[in-house]
Structure formats: C-alpha cells, structure tokens
Amino acid sequence: MHHPTPEFPAHLEALYRQFPFDRSLAQDPLSCVRPLASDPAAAEVAGIFAATLAIGNVTAIRGAFADLGRRVDQDFAALGEPRGGRRYRSALRTFRHRWIRGDQLAFLAGQVGRLRHEHGSLGELFRSGLEEGGFAHGLDRLARGLRGNGTNRGPRGYRVLFPSPLDGAHSPCKRETLYVRWMSRTGFPDLGVWTGVPSADLRIPLDLHVHWIAYHLGLTHRRSRNWATVEEVTAALRQVDPVDPIKYDFVLCHTGISGDCPKERDMRVCGPCVVRPDCLLWRPRRGAS
Ligand code: SF4
Incomplete structure (x- = not known):
C-alpha cells in the first residue's frame, strides 16, 4: 500500500501556493x-x-x-x-x-x-x-x-x-x-x-488527471474511477484541510492538463516537483537497498 509522506500536507500546500492559476484558468x-x-x-x-x-x-x-x-x-x-x-x-x-x-x-x-x-x-x-x-x-x-x-x-x-x-x-x-x-x-x-453549501461538504470532481495524481500520491488505492474513489480521495484531502478540502482540485487537475506532470519518471520535469517525495514513481521500491 502506498501512503503519502508525513510532510505531504506541506508539500501539497506548497504546490497550491506556487501554482500559476492565471495560466491555467484560461485553459479551464x-x-x-x-x-x-x-x-x-x-x-x-x-x-x-x-x-x-x-x-x-x-x-x-x-x-x-x-x-x-x-x-x-x-x-x-x-x-x-x-x-x-x-x-x-x-x-x-x-x-x-x-x-x-x-x-x-x-x-x-x-x-x-x-x-x-x-x-x-x-x-x-x-x-x-x-x-x-x-x-x-x-x-x-x-x-x-x-x-x-x-x-x-x-x-x-x-x-x-x-x-x-x-x-x-x-x-x-x-x-x-x-x-x-x-x-x-x-x-x-x-x-x-x-x-x-459549506466547502467542507464538497467532493472532488474526479477526472482522469486528478485520479492519476491522487493514486500516485497515495490519496486512494482504487484503480477505478467511481463514487467510492471520489469519497476516498476527498477523505484524504480532508486530512490536509478539513474546512476546504477541494481547494486542491484545480491544482491537481491542471498539473496534469498543463503537462507540469509528465505521468512518468522524467527528472527534467519531476526534479522541481514539490510532491515528488510523495509520488509513487519516485518512492523507494520495497526491498530496494
Ligand atoms: S514527481 Fe513527476 S510524475 Fe510524480 S507527481 Fe511530480 S511531476 Fe508528476
């Protein structure tokens, strides 16, 4: 089972704070x-x-x-x-x-x-x-x-x-x-x-990009994009921000849409990625020395 690191909330918040909203809003x-x-x-x-x-x-x-x-x-x-x-x-x-x-x-x-x-x-x-x-x-x-x-x-x-x-x-x-x-x-x-409609009650709009990154950051172990996965990803984000868990949706989605995340190991792109310590593609494999 893949889990985020204990530092994941800080990493996700850093991703959010440095995200180029204006660039991606034009693409939304x-x-x-x-x-x-x-x-x-x-x-x-x-x-x-x-x-x-x-x-x-x-x-x-x-x-x-x-x-x-x-x-x-x-x-x-x-x-x-x-x-x-x-x-x-x-x-x-x-x-x-x-x-x-x-x-x-x-x-x-x-x-x-x-x-x-x-x-x-x-x-x-x-x-x-x-x-x-x-x-x-x-x-x-x-x-x-x-x-x-x-x-x-x-x-x-x-x-x-x-x-x-x-x-x-x-x-x-x-x-x-x-x-x-x-x-x-x-x-x-x-x-x-x-x-x-309190922000705390919202659920994540789970598109392909959000599902991919949520799975690789350990927010869900489910491979299927269904309502149970929506609930699981939302619950994981609630651990980071119980009042406004879905504030990260835009950032997670557009990290995929924009090409900021290549969805494969590519040091040129992944090098500066602030959630790389949590990313399944970069975590040490079990049994590796
Ligand atoms: S480390 Fe690379 S593959 Fe993993 S989330 Fe970041 S950009 Fe995507």
Whole structure:
C-alpha cells in the first residue's frame, strides 16, 4: 500500500501556493462562466451548460460554449426561464459538441427552467438534498431533477448526461460535482454564488488527471474511477484541510492538463516537483537497498 509522506500536507500546500492559476484558468471551462459571477441566476444557468459540455479538450469545450452563447444571444438568464427550452429550440437545433446535440440542450433548458421555477434555483434544489442526506443526496436530487419528470424522458441519450452517485453504475459524476464546486466554493477561482453549501461538504470532481495524481500520491488505492474513489480521495484531502478540502482540485487537475506532470519518471520535469517525495514513481521500491 502506498501512503503519502508525513510532510505531504506541506508539500501539497506548497504546490497550491506556487501554482500559476492565471495560466491555467484560461485553459479551464470555468473561465466561460466567471464573467457572469456578479449575476447568480445567469451564472448558475450558464454553469450547468458549461459543465454539461465539459467533455474533451478545453479548446473544444470553450468553442462549444461560445457557440451556445451566440445561439442564445448571450442571454443565459433567459435560457434558464420556464419557456427557455421552447424559445431557443430552433436556434439550438444544429448544435453539436462531441455526442451532445442541440435537442438535448433545449430539453436541458426546459428542465432548468422548470426546476428554477419550482425551487427558486438549482442551488436550493441541491441544498435540500444536502441537508437531508449529505452531498450524494444533494447531487442525486439535482441529477434526477435535470433528467426530467413524468414520462417525458427527453431526447435520445439525454438522461445519461446526469448520473447520480446513488445510481447502480456508481459513476464519479465528475461534471455535476465540478458544477457544484464552481457554484459553491467561495475561494478563488470558484464563483460562490450558491449559499448554504459549506466547502467542507464538497467532493472532488474526479477526472482522469486528478485520479492519476491522487493514486500516485497515495490519496486512494482504487484503480477505478467511481463514487467510492471520489469519497476516498476527498477523505484524504480532508486530512490536509478539513474546512476546504477541494481547494486542491484545480491544482491537481491542471498539473496534469498543463503537462507540469509528465505521468512518468522524467527528472527534467519531476526534479522541481514539490510532491515528488510523495509520488509513487519516485518512492523507494520495497526491498530496494
Ligand atoms: S514527481 Fe513527476 S510524475 Fe510524480 S507527481 Fe511530480 S511531476 Fe508528476
């Protein structure tokens, strides 16, 4: 079993403090939503679309979000109104990003409008579940709400865009967890437009980069990217910062995205890496003299 060194909290904090946030923020889908931070309604609507589109490389994601913005005249508050789905259906018809289609986004707009009308905001819906049963229940309530109600199951392939931690498939629910981080955390670079969701309750958005580095730093022993791994990595980060464990997510993720971590032993890159003493690739092998 691989465990971090006792100095790991100091190493991780050093990585955080020296991280070039400005460089990496330009390479993050959150940069699409940050200009709306002063308008919580527009930010929460734009955020769920940006998070839903967060598949593939960031240039394509930013391009897809810009395309969406043009199609709705940059009026994300209107897109999240009860009639938003119907109003923009034809404008969205030819939209494509990877396997996500415009008819799915129009249906999503309809669900967002309905939920905001019924609950006041997506944040209130999430918070109701959080207060009743914890983070997974909050995410479950959000996911089930976005999937739609009644017998209308939405366009082909729509419902799978919104997995729940309480589903049998045990998805890591990366994009929804990322969305909740964006909306709830008040620390930079997140928006903090939702109130009543303590940072201590958040869970790590476990993408491939975060999983790789979390595994190699000994924050999890799980090879599978599922909800159990999300809980394990979050619990390990809580040992470092119980109040705001997810503040390290951006840094861990962009260490991988930026190429700062080559994901192999390469002394030219790994030499100055402050978490190298904790990295499995550089720890002495058992039995080695
Ligand atoms: S030591 Fe190298 S491989 Fe390990 S985390 Fe740092 S940069 Fe990545």
